[in-house]
Amino acid sequence: MTPETNADRALLRRFEPVMRYTRGENFFPMAVEPYVQECSLWVLRPGEEPECLVPEGELTLEKLAQPRAEGFNAILYLQFIEEPNLSEIAFYLLNRAREGNTFHPGRGRLARVGYSSRFVGALFSLTLLARGRIPGETAAAAALTYRRLMDNDEHYKYYGRVVRQNGWIVLQYWFFYPFNNWRSGFFGVNDHEADWEMVNVYLSENAQGEVQPEWVAYAAHDFSGDDLRRRWDDAEVEKVGEHPVIYVGAGSHASYFQPGEYLTELEIPFLAPLQQVLNSVRRAWQNFLGQTADEGAEVNILRIPFVDYARGDGLTIGPGQAKEWREPELLDPLPAWARAYRGLWGVFVRDPVAGENAPAGPLFNRDGRVRRAWYDPLGWAGLDKLPPHTQEPNWVQERLMELRLRQTELRGALAEKSHELMDLGVEDLAMEGHPHLNKLHAAHVKRMAAVSNEVAALRAEQAENEALLEALTLYAQQLARGERGDVHAHIKRAHSPATDDGLKLSSFAETWSALSIGLLMIGFMLIVLFARQFLLIGLTVLIAAIVFVEAGFRRQLAQLVTSVTIGLAWVCALILLFEFFWQIVVLGVIAAGTYIMWENLRELRG
Amino acid sequence: MGQNLRGNRSQEYDASMLTATPKSKSPGRPWPITLGGLLIFLQGLAFLMLSGGAMALMANYRFLLEQFKSFIPPNELPPELLDPSRFMPALLIEATLGLTLALFLLLNSLRFLQRHPRAWLLAMVLQGVNLLTALLLYWRGSRGLIFIWMLSSLVIVFHLNRADVLNAFHLRAPEAEQLK
Numbered sequence: 001m002t003p004e005t006n007a008d009r010a011l012l013r014r015f016e017p018v019m020r021y022t023r024g025e026n027f028f029p030m031a032v033e034p035y036v037q038e039c040s041l042w043v044l045r046p047g048e049e050p051e052c053l054v055p056e057g058e059l060t061l062e063k064l065a066q067p068r069a070e071g072f073n074a075i076l077y078l079q080f081i082e083e084p085n086l087s088e089i090a091f092y093l094l095n096r097a098r099e100g101n102t103f104h105p106g107r108g109r110l111a112r113v114g115y116s117s118r119f120v121g122a123l124f125s126l127t128l129l130a131r132g133r134i135p136g137e138t139a140a141a142a143a144l145t146y147r148r149l150m151d152n153d154e155h156y157k158y159y160g161r162v163v164r165q166n167g168w169i170v171l172q173y174w175f176f177y178p179f180n181n182w183r184s185g186f187f188g189v190n191d192h193e194a195d196w197e198m199v200n201v202y203l204s205e206n207a208q209g210e211v212q213p214e215w216v217a218y219a220a221h222d223f224s225g226d227d228l229r230r231r232w233d234d235a236e237v238e239k240v241g242e243h244p245v246i247y248v249g250a251g252s253h254a255s256y257f258q259p260g261e262y263l264t265e266l267e268i269p270f271l272a273p274l275q276q277v278l279n280s281v282r283r284a285w286q287n288f289l290g291q292t293a294d295e296g297a298e299v300n301i302l303r304i305p306f307v308d309y310a311r312g313d314g315l316t317i318g319p320g321q322a323k324e325w326r327e328p329e330l331l332d333p334l335p336a337w338a339r340a341y342r343g344l345w346g347v348f349v350r351d352p353v354a355g356e357n358a359p360a361g362p363l364f365n366r367d368g369r370v371r372r373a374w375y376d377p378l379g380w381a382g383l384d385k386l387p388p389h390t391q392e393p394n395w396v397q398e399r400l401m402e403l404r405l406r407q408t409e410l411r412g413a414l415a416e417k418s419h420e421l422m423d424l425g426v427e428d429l430a431m432e433g434h435p436h437l438n439k440l441h442a443a444h445v446k447r448m449a450a451v452s453n454e455v456a457a458l459r460a461e462q463a464e465n466e467a468l469l470e471a472l473t474l475y476a477q478q479l480a481r482g483e484r485g486d487v488h489a490h491i492k493r494a495h496s497p498a499t500d501d502g503l504k505l506s507s508f509a510e511t512w513s514a515l516s517i518g519l520l521m522i523g524f525m526l527i528v529l530f531a532r533q534f535l536l537i538g539l540t541v542l543i544a545a546i547v548f549v550e551a552g553f554r555r556q557l558a559q560l561v562t563s564v565t566i567g568l569a570w571v572c573a574l575i576l577l578f579e580f581f582w583q584i585v586v587l588g589v590i591a592a593g594t595y596i597m598w599e600n601l602r603e604l605r606g
Numbered sequence: 607m608g609q610n611l612r613g614n615r616s617q618e619y620d621a622s623m624l625t626a627t628p629k630s631k632s633p634g635r636p637w638p639i640t641l642g643g644l645l646i647f648l649q650g651l652a653f654l655m656l657s658g659g660a661m662a663l664m665a666n667y668r669f670l671l672e673q674f675k676s677f678i679p680p681n682e683l684p685p686e687l688l689d690p691s692r693f694m695p696a697l698l699i700e701a702t703l704g705l706t707l708a709l710f711l712l713l714n715s716l717r718f719l720q721r722h723p724r725a726w727l728l729a730m731v732l733q734g735v736n737l738l739t740a741l742l743l744y745w746r747g748s749r750g751l752i753f754i755w756m757l758s759s760l761v762i763v764f765h766l767n768r769a770d771v772l773n774a775f776h777l778r779a780p781e782a783e784q785l786k
Contacts, residue, residue, distance in 0.1 A: 558727050561727065561730055561731050561734060562727075562730050562767075564734055565730045565731075565733055565734035565737065565763055566763065566767065568734060568737035568738055568741065569733075569737060569759070569760050569763040569764065571737075571741060572737055572740065572741065572756040572757075572759065572760050573760055575741075575744060575756065576753060576756060576757060576760070579753065580753070
């Protein structure tokens with residue numbers, strides 16, 4: 001082991017995170033070796049049935065890393081669970097219930113969102129029947145296998161990597177989970193075999209060679225770039241000594257800074273154009289018609305809400321906690337299994353949305369391309385534009401010097417160009433009224449315009465630089481005073497746990513939230529079967545009744561009345577436009593003509 | 607009747623009446639409120655006149671029919687006109703509904719001008735009823751006055767949802783304040 005490797009390992013251990021899980025979590029970070037030994041390796045070639053390359057029990061990390069050329073569009077994947085033993089699963093589930101390590105969702109996503117989102121959500125759930133998905137019993141079988149592996153050798157392990165880039169030292173912690181049971185275990189979006197998660201700690205080094213943590217960034221759903229990271233001194237970043245605390249999403253294993261229940265929204269790609277149309281109508285309503293709209297910039301009725309439970313009330317892993325980390329394995333030098341195997345780390349179920357297909361390894365996306373988080377850990381969290389804090393005063397001073405130098409250059413250039421412009425101006429005046437100088441005069445005018453533009457551009461740059469100099473000087477003073485500004489200044493969209501403030505539903509209303517969309521669909525089918533002649537009226541009455549009851553529960557009847565009236569007004573407007581199109585055009589033209597005349601007459605009189 | 611109404615008015619309203627200047631609108635009332643109240647009042651008045659007219663028509667049906675017969679031969683009159691049972695019930699219902707709506711609109715216009723907290727919502731409810739009725743009648747083939755009915759409600763709904771009207775009823779924070 002080289003001294004560098006030892007130093008990297010020591011750094012990783014010094015800042016390794018404390019992971020707090022939600023009660024009911026089944027899977028925790030583990031070593032990849034025992035997982036791979038439980039797997040078989042498969043290949044799916046286009047138009048063919050999957051072929052088993054290495055059966056279960058024979059696969060090792062060395063075999064996994066062997067080079068394989070399977071041709072374009074072939075998909076390599078591991079399979080962790082092959083034939084679940086139903087009696088063993090039943091026994092396991094029974095035991096688990098007895099142990100009391102079960103999850104209670106509490107107030108879920110259905111009570112937090114409106115009927116339109118619930119309807120889209122119900123349709124999304126139905127698509128699971130048509131899409132490829134992980135069978136229901138797989139999660140339990142995976143939990144059973146995981147428990148067996150832990151009984152043989154209980155361990156909690158992460159993979160670490162230290163990257164030095166742009167003066168930063170990035171500590172990358174990779175966590176491998178054998179299974180993601182967010183959907184089947186916690187009412188989330190998806191289930192899939194294998195799960196790779198990652199957090200970064202960003203350090204800077206001072207002149208004495210001492211490192212200090214500056215930022216942390218956790219991978220989370222729906223967020224990217226600047227929104228992923230928090231400053232080390234941010235009160236939101238909980239720490240145990242020098243170890244940042246991560247609240248892990250139940251089943252999804254997404255990482256959060258604070259405990260709570262996070263509402264994440266899944267956008268359906270093919271509904272995005274419809275959402276854009278709705279947003280455009282809303283903007284037209286606000287901007288062109290001078291109307292006000294409800295709070296919230298954009299409507300997101302076509303996104304499906306899910307709750308990611310990161311309560312932190314379950315097992316805790318980390319230094320000095322209930323369970324401690326085993327000695328980490330460094331991904332530098334990169335082990336062959338991570339470098340050479342570009343396939344999926346769990347079963348491929350042919351889900352076109354990809355949510356139920358297993359992910360690839362720490363280096364790769366599902367399509368085999370290298371992940372940005374791997375090759376650009378700074379850019380991944382939006383830190384590529386910042387120098388480490390310890391180097392910041394020097395950066396500012398250097399930039400100040402550059403700008404001052406440029407200002408001196410600009411002053412010289414301006415003096416020269418202004419002189420030239422005035423020469424041209426004087427010559428231009430002198431040439432006035434002399435026909436024989438006509439051609440020369442035309443060339444002068446052209447040249448004068450060009451020089452004038454140059455002078456204007458130089459003056460603009462000078463003014464901008466002056467303002468920038470002032471800002472940089474103030475910032476340098478701020479840095480000298482040890483002030484670092486607002487800790488959240490870089491965040492555009494923060495992920496905060498959902499609160500119960502807007503949730504004033506009784507338990508009956510929550511039951512209604514769970515049942516209403518199903519009732520609507522059953523009601524619709526009953527009308528189709530038994531009263532097809534009243535389909536339109538029946539469906540309208542059904543929807544109106546559900547909407548009315550819902551609005552009543554949410555104390556939004558006034559809002560409902562307003563929305564319905566506005567909707568009716570739009571329908572009437574369209575009818576009037578249809579019936580009186582040419583009259584409206586004529587009236588519009590007459591009105592415009594009258595207005596123009598009025599304006600012109602006012603100008604004449606004024 | 608007027609005395610009773612005056613007696614039922616809130617203290618706030620009486621105070622505002624006492625301090626009212628001889629001007630046509632009370633001091634401090636924004637013009638969008640005055641315009642909104644006026645539009646609702648005019649719509650109510652139109653409904654009142656139409657419904658009242660229909661009522662009067664029904665009350666004097668026999669007299670009017672005789673008048674018609676004096677200058678139009680009975681065989682040239684539309685057969686529906688000669689048989690009141692074919693149109694009277696529907697006309698009675700429509701006139702009664704129209705009269706009720708008219709009364710609500712007139713009362714609402716007064717409350718709107720007083721900027722009563724619930725007046726805006728009631729105005730939206732009444733316009734919703736107006737628009738829905740107009741749409742149903744349009745669906746059943748009615749034309750003519752229906753379009754004026756739709757247009758008047760349309761104008762009122764758009765006016766009611768203007769930012770300055772909503773601000774006057776404290777239904778939305780003014781945009782400028784939100785930006786501060």
